[in-house]
Amino acid sequence: MQTIGLIGGLSWESSAVYYEGLNKGVQAQLGGLHSAKVVLVSVDLAELTDLQQQGDWDTVAQILGDAAKGAEAAGADFLLLAATTFHRVYDQIAAAVSIPVVHLADLMAERIKAAGFSTVGFMGTAFTLTDHFFAERIGSHGINVNMPDELHTDTLDSIVYDELIFRTINPSSRKRVIGIVDELTDAGAEAIVFAASELSLLVRPQDVEIPVLDVITVHVEDAVSRALA
Template identity: 70%
Template sequence: MQTIGLIGGMSWESSAAYYEGLNKGVQQRLGGLHSAKIVLGSLDFAELTALQEREAWDEAGAILADAAVGVEKAGADFILLCATTFHRAYAAVAAAVSVPVLHLADVLAERCKAEGITNVGFLSTAYTMENEFFAQRIADHGLDVNLPDPLHIETLDSIIYDELVFRTVNPSSRRRVLSMIDELWDGGANGVILGASELSLLVRQQDVEVPVLDVITVHVEAALERALA
């Protein structure tokens, strides 16, 4: 079994879901007392968010890269960056280490193609939706990527940062996000990516008819396949 490196803390709630998913996945596949071999570098979300807001991506990238180096030195065979938005600094992270860093957008695109999804809706933080670095990387795999109506972006961002990062799940917020998914489906999407890891706390596949891809689940499953190959 390979050792999985995680760069987390952005937010810690989503990092906990990564940790739980990896360990449950190993136990399901191997049985008995088996658990995942994990090295975790957990960062201060407030510090990185402040740098993001200032567009100080060189500084944010340096912090993330240092964390990646530490995770590699601790024995990681490959690394996951456990936050969609901070894939903005993926190049700096990947350049700092000699082990693979599994880009979430690549993993999601491959999963979409495997499930026959050609036109995918994308819900995430305002920063990630208003900038092209993540959606464009998915589109580079030959997929059409649809974003929600701009009127929804501020609402969705508030739900993520004011509620879900604190593990607060409001029924009214669930209804709002489900209506956004319905709009994307009506607009032609035959699948929807929950592109902020915290959104998996709010929406489950049984809540909607259109296929939903949760970034944590997809990232975790790709990591498990690699670690146990």
Template identity: 55%
Template sequence: MQTIGLVGGMSWESSAAYYEALNQGVEERVGGLSSAKTVMTSVDFAEVTALQEQERWDDVAEILAGAARGVEAAGADFLLLCTTTFHRVADQVAGAVDIPLLHLADVVADACKAERLDSVGFLGTTFAMSRSFFTDRVADHGLTVHVPDEKHHEMLNRVIYDELVHGKVLDTSRRAVVELIDELWDAGAGGVILGCTELELLVHQADADIPVFPCTTLHVAAALDRALA
């Protein structure tokens, strides 16, 4: 089994979800007392979020690259960034280490293509929806990507940052997000990418009428495929 490197802390709820899912996955696939071989470095979410808001991406990249180098030095065979928004600096992080980075956008796009989709919706933070660093990489796989109208971005950001990162899962917010999924469906999306780990706490396949692609679940599955190959 290979050792999976994790750069986490964005948020700690997200990191906990990755750690739990990786270990549950190994238990299911291998059985017995088996658990995942992991190395995790957790950064300060407040610090990197403040730098993001100031558009100080070189500073964000330096922090995450440093964390990645620490994970590599601790023996990781490959690397995951436990975040969607901070994939904005994924290329810089990948360039700072000698181990492969398993890019989330590539994993999710492959899953959408496996379902024979050519058009998907994307839900995430305001930053991830309003900038194209993630959706462009998904589109590079031949997919058309739809995002909600800008008037809905503040609501999604509030649900993520004021509720989900603190472990609050509210039915009213679930209904609001499901309504957005329906709007994306009307716009032509054949499925929807939950482009924020915390959204997986809120919305599940049973809530939607189109295929839901949970980023963390797919990222974890791809990591386990690699680690256990």
């Protein structure tokens, strides 16, 4: 079994879901008392968010690159960056280490195409909805990526940063997110990409009428397959 490197703390709530998913995935495959071999390097989300808001991506890249080096030094065979937003500095992180760093957008595109979808709706934080770097990388694989109405940008950002990061599950917020999913469905989306990992804590696949592809599930399932290959 290979050792999975995980850069977490982005947020720690979603990192906990990653850790649980990795261990449950390995146990489901191997049975018994088996669990995943994981090296977790956790960073301070507040520090990185402040730097992000200042536009200081060089320092963000340095911090996450150092975290990646730490995971490699501790024995990780490959690396997951447990956040969509900070894939903005993926190239710098990948250049900092000699082990593979899995790009989440490429994994998501592979999953979308394998399921036979050509058009997806995209939901995330304000940064991923306005910067477009993540959606564009998915789109580079020949997939149509539809964004929600700009009126919803602040709503989704607030739900993630003011509620879900603190594990606050608000039924009214669930209703609002489902309403946005319905709008994207009406506009032609065949599936929904939850590009903010925390959204999967709020809305479950059975809550909506079309398939939901959340980044944690896609990332974890691929990592378990890689670790056990």
